[in-house]
Amino acid sequence: MTETGDNGRIRRDQLRQSGAARGLPSWAAMVLALGVAVVGGVLSWQLTHAVGVLFDVVYALGCLGAVCLVRPHALFGPMAQPPLILLLAVPIVMLVVGTAQAGGSAALAIGTPLVSSFPTVAITTAITLLVGAVRALRHRRTLAR
Numbered sequence: 001m002t003e004t005g006d007n008g009r010i011r012r013d014q015l016r017q018s019g020a021a022r023g024l025p026s027w028a029a030m031v032l033a034l035g036v037a038v039v040g041g042v043l044s045w046q047l048t049h050a051v052g053v054l055f056d057v058v059y060a061l062g063c064l065g066a067v068c069l070v071r072p073h074a075l076f077g078p079m080a081q082p083p084l085i086l087l088l089a090v091p092i093v094m095l096v097v098g099t100a101q102a103g104g105s106a107a108l109a110i111g112t113p114l115v116s117s118f119p120t121v122a123i124t125t126a127i128t129l130l131v132g133a134v135r136a137l138r139h140r141r142t143l144a145r
Helices: 012-018 026-048 053-069 076-080 082-097 104-116 118-144
Strands: none
Touching: 026 053, 026 076, 026 082, 053 076, 053 082, 053 118, 076 082, 076 118, 082 104, 082 118, 104 118
């Protein structure tokens, strides 16, 4: 069992020893994933004039990186973030590259990549949930020792 402080929480020195204090806070991991996805989307647009395969790969790597780099006790946000990251990244990319102008074409310019990226979102979400669950179990075992 672990010792607790006066208020029932695990002491900071024990968190450091267990590795729980290492890593990014949840909000930073989410910003990292969004930033990587936007950069990948802009690069994809510059190379192919579409938000395509390059964006999908970089987006998935950004989301996976966020789950791998976040603090163990803050895993839930990055594990569940891939759909939100895509929903934010695509409109930002379209605004940056100047494709999303006012009118009906803006909805089409943003909606098409969102819909076509569904398989990527589903697979990325499944992988981040799996990696996050493994990390959470490993962290739990470390704390139980």
